[in-house]
Amino acid sequence: MPLMTRTDVTAVKFFDNYVLAGIGSQVNVFDKNSGSFLCKKEVLTGQKIYGFVISKCRQRILVFGGKKFTVVKVKVECLDTDMLERCFEPVVCNDWLLSCLWCGDTIALLTAHNVVQKWDVSSQTLVSEHASKDNSILYSGLLVPLCEDVLVMAGTVFSESIIHKCGDKVPLHRLRGHKGVIFSISCEPDKNLIVTTSDDRSVRIWSPKTIPMLPSNSLDYWQNIDIVCKYELYGHQARVMRNCITNSYVVSVGEDSVICIWDFEGKLLKKNTAHQNGCIWAVDYSDNLLVTGGGDSGVILHPLATNKHYCESQIINIDVGMPKRVLLTARRNVVILNDEDDLMYYIIDSKKTTAYKLSHESTYKLLSLSSCKQMVAVADMNGKFDVFAESCKNEPVLVNLIDTKLHLGKILSMHWAGNRHLVLCSEDGNINVLAYNNNTELYASFSLPACKERWLTSAAVDMKANIFVLGDRCGNINVYVKGKRDPIKTFIKVHGRYGPTSITIKNNHVVTTGRDGAIKYFHVDSISNQFNYMNRKDLEFPWVEKFLDKDDNLICGFQERVFVVYNMRDSCKVLEVACGGGHRSWDAQRCIIKTKDKFEPIIQLVYVKNSDINLQTYFLNKLMSRNLIKGSHSKEINCLKVYKDSQDNTKSFYISGGEDTTLRISSADIRHDMNITFRDEVVFKHLSSVRTLKLVPTIPNGLLVISGGGRAQINIKNVQFIKNADEIEVESQELVEYLVKGTDKERKGNQSWKNCTVDFDPETRIMDIDVIKDNEDLFIFAGCSDAVLRIFSFNNTFKTITESKYHKTCILKTHCFRFLDKDILATATTRGNVAFWLIDDLHSKDNWEPFFIVKTRESGVNSIATKVFDNNILLATGGDDNSILLHFLKPNQGELTSLAIESTWSSSNYHSSQITGILIVEDLLLSTSIDQRITLFKWNIENGIDCEYKTQMYSNVADIQGMDVLDVSSDSIKVCVFGKGLEVVSIPKHSN
């Protein structure tokens, strides 16, 4: 069995106290209550699992997928690791299976050509077969038990669902209405419900027009009803893949990563996104839980709850004036500023309101709450200034501490930096910091550099380092130290047009959020006076406001009119509330409350809508999903490298880039099940798909990660692995974000798309890169889709060195190696040419040309490897033509440029499709292909190059794009293959 398999999760099922998940050909078992992993077992060798059906006696589980099925016994009395026992080798049917049903000791199977097969389980023999006339391929189907026989529901490509009794010639019902392929059918006869989902993005609920007084499992019932579409429901933005009918809801899941919960009257009660934009392939329910499996390889448990279960809401009445601003305090009470010059304090428990007259002269009012949420500062533009404090103990009251008038000119902004410092910005960029220490004193004053809208939007202080970090309205981040008026460092335009929304400082790290959909990270070292931009994290909503908890895990913001709470650790939205948008006055906080002797985390949200103050409490335990297996890339992984850190040999790191435009650094703990411990440490975004990446180790524990892909983008990151207690933390700094063709702005200037002139240059994708390190310089060779080989250098700055247009077609691979004390580059194209280039003195090259070319095949070269030994080169290539080619290259009289082919070996008998990965390890050759096989050969050059087949194994990963070596021991090789997911397998070296 593979050491780790991460791929589409195509089947999930609750079974008593367990959760079953089908991952590739393996069944994974989890404890339903604790969520802990119990065991896994290879069940359907060579076939993905698509379904589990539990027998009536609840002791046997039918596992099926593709054309295979088998039965598994659950032995509760055994140890967790041995609890699954496969009763027989999988049976291979002659057609694809869509639905299965236990009927005593026989099972009924529905195939993709609308045939019902009945098998005797104990002898595994086919008992009978019943074909339907409607035998065009089905995408979905369902067998429903009848007391007479079996009812068949068939979901066709022709947008109708056909219902017939098994064996009958004439169908009972044709459910028409969908406008595309039917992807799923569920049926709850007791509830008189059928639910179908389709390509046309709709979910349809069907019911008998009139419900007959007949048992719903009788043929009579089905013969005497007239089924009509009761509700045609739209909630998904993409194809709706699966659905299930729970006790009170219909749950649908789709390609858009969305889970919709509907009531039986078709009302959408909840919509939430999981699985990182990957398709959701499987869903099941049990009491108050849902489980989903997705295209991001994740398995997630969700509370099956709707608004009425997890939300308490109320409207606060204030007697005087209209509410203008609202804030939530440490004791979960509400501070309200009205339009009649009052500051009000509303106590939630007693529902009492106290008002304080402010006697402001101006209606331009500023209100700010300290980090501890106990200090409220309020001022008007002319300097009337009050500070209130909420009492910590006893009866909650708001005490006025300061009531004064400041003479700072027109005050434009006011923000608390921490709990003791108030940062006020007045005209001409005059910033005054007031410190509160029983009295106010001027602590520091700064000057904000001139800009269009010269005031602040956020502030933070780090007392240890004695720095203030202030964000201005033009998006800049300024760092000040007490004593200096001007900023000691300014980061220009960090957060777009509206300025940073929040700044937090923690252990030398500054984290800022903004209305550009991003969180940005900076590193601050006040001793050496170094301030560096590290990296950014892009979220799924454009307006990112602030962190809600101390762990910086829950972050909130807005997506158009919807308030969003996002879980950073699990990369998913926790809560969406259509409150009207962030422009209205609102506040939110996460806190813990005590309810019935237990502590519960909640989110409190207050907002003003239609002059009403809405206060809502969300109970996180009924809202937060739990990962059984954490998801990662939602689409194909195009490139992956394995890294092992010398500080911790229990972990392996996977650096991967994919079609989902992300670059991820993930880790897995090899002491436990790697799929369970696998997690993304950091996720970066590219503009388009990430096609290639290379690693360059740095001393002592770091890496340069060089990645490239669509939109001709090349990025370089400095990644450090920092040991912190028992954990290794991954810290990264973006060094280069380069677009060969320039950014949109550089290319088009400020012209709008309408009057933009046509850009005649080809669009370019970086297909592959390789890197060599020469002293401190890094040379980057990028093979591009526009047939150009581009060479860059990096040493603090990123420079274009030269380019070659030697190749006339798309370059698929670039590969560097050392030979005869020289650096050599090999490039391979879609026409099968492999060219060898001598890398020396690149700066003076205008017409760089290869010194040696091998034509390997007519079609593209999709994988390349070399090995240098005894001053010879072994070149291995794999291509679109299923062939593996070995070229044994020898230089004439040791002269590099007189390289010649000594002998060749080729075979196209081992893979049936494109060969995307090839590796030479010692005297072994490994190849892998889209056909999901990994082949091991042994090569020798006794009489010219020769290669001998050793073994081949199957991989659960579809669309394999390549492989990397994890480990080579005396008797085995561990490799990681990647594509739609990733898999780590150990291949014995000495097999025959």
Next chain:
Amino acid sequence: MGKTSKDKRDIYYRLAKEEGWRARSAFKLLQINEEHNIFEGVLRAVDLCAAPGSWSQVLTKSLRQNAANVDDVKIVAVDLQAMAALPGVKQIQGDITKVSTANEIIQEFKGLKADLVVCDGAPDVTGLHDIDEYVQSQLLLAALNITTHVLKVGGVFVAKIFRGKDVSLLYSQLKQFFEYVTVTKPKSSRNSSIEAFVVCQNYSPPSGYIPNMVNPLLDHKYCDFNQFTGPNRFIVPFNACGDLSAYDSDTSYPLILEGQTMYEYKEPVQEPINPPYKDIIDKTKKLQIKNS
């Protein structure tokens, strides 16, 4: 995204518009013919799953050169969907799994059988590779099944395949009906796509084989001579096709191609008809969950 982006992204998409083909796939059939001479002597051809009709276009254009009298050339296009009319092509809107469709084709050929059957049909892909590969193979076998009704002995069958994990099962099934089976990949088909084409030559059904539409043809199972893994796998020869000078579909080209002096944007030849998601966009726009 600008109007020209698609032209830049895909050279064959652009060339298809410039040369009046309804889809870029026209080049695939042309390039397959360059390598395999599948049009040689062909007078009667069937295009299965023909919409939007680019392969029928290629057939009309190419086969006319085979006959002194243009009327001797007969091309039948079959598809479930309606397709815009093409001069010289008889359209049958029908299901390829039905005997009636086969009879209609034969009738069109005045009782004679076809010299060539082509099929460029592809299913709605789900994103799960094994399902997509299976459905594609079933589509191909359905095409093969109707082909056994209409193709003359010695005739040629060309169809699209997905080269996934179980493609060898399909090869072994095809090999039962044809003497030569080759897999070919035109230059106009992207390197990154799992699509390829089988060119099956010299139709020679197993002795005693009676064409039958009632039971669909199913693909084979793994067996001794075609194992699941190992050296005994049934792998058919592969070749790349398309002229060396032909454009490469993976390469990004500038808008002004070599030898050209100007570029003009052209509208697509045939717009798509009725996609399933057509009237959904509006419906979802208004959707919002009420919190109450």
